[in-house]
Amino acid sequence: MFSSRSRHSNYHQTNRSYYGIILLLAELGRSSHLPPITLAIIILNVLIYFDIFPLFDLSSDLQSVCVSTYTVLDQGDYMRILLAPFFHGDDMHLYYNMASFLYKGQQLETLFGSQYFALLLTMLTLLSSLMLVLLGQLASSLLDNPEYLFTCAVGFSAVIFALKVIATHYTPAYGSNTFLGFIPISAKYIVWVELVVIQLITPNVSFLGHLAGILVGLLKNPSIHEIDFEASASSFCLISAPLRSAIIHSHARWIPTGVTVAGGYGRGGSNNQLWGAHGLYVDKNKNVYIADFANSRIIEWKHGSKIGQVVAGESVGTVVAGGNGKGSRLDQLNSPRFLFVDRDYSVYVGDRDNQLVMKCPKSAKSDILVTGGQGLGSDPIQTACVNGIVVDQLGTLYVAEEGHHRVTRWVKEATESIVIAGGIGIGEQANQLTIPCGLSFDKDGNIYVIDYGNYRVQRFDID
Known part of the structure; x- marks a missing residue:
């Protein structure tokens, strides 16, 4: 001024x-x-x-x-x-x-x-x-x-x-x-x-x-x-999902152009719309279940359908990581938003504000830093605002990064990530994402991403 x-x-x-x-x-x-x-x-x-x-x-x-x-x-x-x-x-x-x-x-x-x-x-x-x-x-x-x-x-x-x-x-x-x-x-x-x-x-x-x-x-x-995003997200940010049966090769690649499988009709409360989706799960029949938190509902999209069906859902939480105040130590968390439980019952936590993913093995006395921890940035060793995680049967970690509108892949024990979807700027084209939020796989290894800013779910088919 x-x-x-x-x-x-x-x-x-x-x-x-x-x-x-x-x-x-x-x-x-x-x-x-x-x-x-x-x-x-x-x-x-x-x-x-x-x-x-x-x-x-x-x-x-x-x-x-x-x-x-x-x-x-x-x-x-x-x-x-x-x-x-x-x-x-x-x-x-x-x-x-x-x-x-x-x-x-x-x-x-x-x-x-x-x-x-x-x-x-x-x-x-x-x-x-x-x-x-x-x-x-x-x-x-x-x-x-x-x-x-x-x-x-x-x-x-x-x-x-x-x-x-x-x-x-x-x-x-x-x-x-x-x-x-x-x-x-x-x-x-x-x-x-x-x-x-x-x-x-x-x-x-x-x-x-x-x-x-x-x-x-x-x-x-x-x-x-109009919408208190943080308060709403506390109720509908995760659908617990079993690990998908597909074993994905460490050198696998995905087709960069996504297919809309849910939503895509703008923001709203109709059964063909989403509003603030934060978590999803894909079952063995490729039906997609979405935590549609702004609409206060769990909605199911049958495979190939253009309209969803509201279903009931609830979750019960137990503290398995953190609990020592907000901070950046290995025994602390700072705004955890998403988690994933693997077949060994290890809990992976996406720590949004610390820009990292922690692994909390069952019965272990200390947690393990899996990715990030190098500050906010776009380098392969960094993450930017973790907004969704999933782990495959080989221990490969997939991260939805809100900060760079992309999905990255971290092979087990790797020190750098690979971009597998998005990462080319904010937008609504089929190869772009706007605030990705939530990930899941189907049995064929295709990855599903909630494209939060575009009110849709994108599927990236394995190549």
Whole structure:
């Protein structure tokens, strides 16, 4: 957000330039996935920048639309709360905001769906402006400095900061584990580092505006997101499944193009739809059972059917690993999400936030690190947000990685993985995955993957 701290300053948009617009068009041209709401918001911001809407006739005088504590609480100009985020100081201000928004929109609109993403943006836009007004009042009172009442800001960056917080929360691999490519830092803290660094590099940006966006993002209000994904997942994240009978050769390969065997008709509660599927099981007849947690049901898809049938299901859990507090030691876990039990009754646990898979042999006194443990990343020795695991009869481990939208294979005692599905970017093509979540095999060795972000289950046939 651009800001001004003067009560009477003329806060004009600088001479229009096209360089930032050209850069933005290049970004759009390179993107293979342009969700409709994300694209519409970008177009709206560009049209407003070029003053296409004569009704407002305000873009040349940003002082008429910028939002501050004074303009809202003292002058009662409440329209600024909605208008200010869509106006920008110059073409580069517009470019940086929209390029950043494009990437976040691709992640979150795909995850939440267009309808709920539009609602999310509406709420974030209003709440970010309101938060800026409240922060201005608070800063003025605590620091005894009335200038904060007149900190007047425009731009979409408060909303973008809020989206970054949300994206890091729901898709942790969205963030990086390094800052500027070489400074190690947890992804969840990068937004705070960016807040400070951006202020140091560009002093005329609105610190309070960016801080307002972060605080709104941290609210994590279920009424904003409509669905509390973590709470729902605790009820329907796993269907316990016996090991499939197929013995898969260690050099086996799978056809990279998947076949939709369940869902694929968008998000919803009809029997041909899925909403937030988190676990699956394939029986000997290739019928697929899915934990459809947002619909609070277990649904069965008969082999070859285009519609599912709701069935009853329940699970009972027993602590077999961890129990020593959250942490990264071998006797601790940090957000375990999926597990698998092999024929020897060893329990494999996907430890999401520690980026690893642990093996807990029956009656053993200590656990065994099977994969990962090298931090968040895309190298063959790393995993990124374990979101589903399965083990075959040879002890080969298969991991659904939410962070890189792929399925990897770890041969027993191997130190590196092989990508067998996805891993070519987020998308809805047959050879792409968007937040894979849950794995299973059929008796022929074909692998089934819940494609969470595309509301479908993909089958990758063994080659």
